[in-house]
Amino acid sequence: MNSSHPHSCQFVPPYLLEKLADTSTRPTVTVDPVAKAAERTLRTDAEVRASRDAVRTTASPAKSTPVWSVYTAGGKQSLPGTHVRSAGEPENADASVNEAATGGQAALDLFEGVYGRRSYDGEGAQVVMTVHYGKNYDNAFWNGTQLVFGDGDGTIFDRFTKPVDVLGHELSHAVTEHTAGLVYSGQPGALNESMSDVFGICAKQRLLGQTAEEADWLIGAGIFLAGVSARALRDMANPGTAYDDDRLGKDPQVGDFSDYVHTTDDNGGVHINSGIPNRAFYLAATGIGGSSAEGAGRIWYDALTGKGVGPTTDFAGFAAATIAAAGAHAASVTKAWQTVGVTPSPASTVPGKPAPATPSEVSVKRSGGFAGLTVTGAVDLDSDDPRAAKARRLVQKATFETSEPGPGRPDAFSYTFCLPDQSEVTVAEQNLTKELRRLAALLLADD
Secondary structure, three states, rough: OOOOOOOOOOOOOOOHHHHHOOOOOOOOOOOOOOHHHHHHHHHHHHHHHHHHHHHHHHHOOOOOOOOEEEEEOOOOOOOOOOEEEEEOOOOOOHHHEEEEEHHHHHHHHHHHHHHHHOOOOOOOEEEEEEEEOOOOOEEEEEEOOOOEEEEOOOEEOOOOOHHHHHHHHHHHHHHHHOOOOOOOOOHHHHHHHHHHHHHHHHHHHHHHHOOOOOOEEEOOOEEOOOOEEOOOEEOOOOOOOOOEOOOEEEEOOOOOHHHHHOOOOOHHHHHHHOHHHHHHHHHHHHOOOOOOOOOOHHHHHHHOOOOOOOOOHHHHHHHHHHHHHOOOHHHHHHHHHHHHOOOOHHHOOOOOOOOOOOOEEEEEEEEEOOOOOEEEEEEEEEOOOOOOOHHHHHHOOOOOOOOOOOOOOOOOOOEEEEOOOOOOOEEEEEHHHHHHHHHHHHHHOOO
16 A cells, blocks of 8 residues: 655644734733744644654664554654653653553554554554653654654643544554555545544544443543633534634634635645544444444444555545445445535545456546546457457557656646556646547547
8 A cells, every 4th residue: 555645744733833823813922932832833843844754764663562662852853762661661750651652552452453453554563652742842743653742832732642542643644654545635635634533533432431422522632721712622523613712713624525625724624624524434433333443433444444545535435435345334324424515436436546347447537627527437458349449559559658747737637547557647638648638538438
């Protein structure tokens, strides 16, 4: 599966930190520690993203026992820091270290005990966690190599190891990276965020022995300090209601596809729009009943790790994959997605997955355009289809080396080709070669 991931995945969305850093709507003070902490966190997050490859090189965890180890950065930003505790060792006097151990183990237990997955890579990789990262750092993240947690600013945010689901959320980013590899942008990015909330909440409920009906469905409960008008960072059951505070603003998450937010901020609104699949999971879990981890969680995991989901899968494609994996619970899962306004797409139109039914089949998917519609076409090159002979000749001549795959133009089409024995490639309309343009027209009956 795809393990590339261009962004580190922070727990607190940037729009919330930017709100805290903005002092224009608050009374003027000489020094605003909350704003300074938020500004520092935003700068650090940018540095983390910029240096992600370097961090991967210098802090690669060994695939050996112990299953997890906790380090402390001691208020600095050097990773992984100083080792303080490993699996099998007793608790120490540092609450953050012990919370990281508890949350990390709960997440590992979820994936192995319920889904049979050994660590985030499926092969037992050691989980490295660093606490006390930076000064007043208001975030937690997976950087492609390890989990990292700040202590919060002491005014708005408490330490980020405190809610067990934060640990589960960050470890789940690693699982997604090593399975479907959902790109961190737009709908795939919102699904990426939602997967982490899904398995984070499952780990929390499993640790507390709660059923779907008994749980509070809050992500990050306890992350805010006293005096902040907030129940949590996100509410999976009721997106957009987790907080409403003068300093934080109002929770901007949406819970229905009709309210989908189109923005260039936050990698295409991944934290805002993740409320839509989050609510679908809540509805499916409560509709199925019992353990969220063993009910809807099993279905979501099977979809995430199955062949129907890839790096660019959108909401409709993922909905179709969960319904296909739901078995006897297909009706409950279908109803959940329909309730949030998502219409499942046929498996053949899942973005990035127009896989041919047979090794001799060639297919194309055209998407985009002013209307935003998607159409697909295919032909078996070994069949009696009258188009087969012409398609064979075009396939023999077609080459992707000169097609210059890349971003498309506004309202133009993009074409995703799947040819026998070749990797799937998406080509912008203006970059189509003559052969590829003719092949697309033939398969889509556009002659």
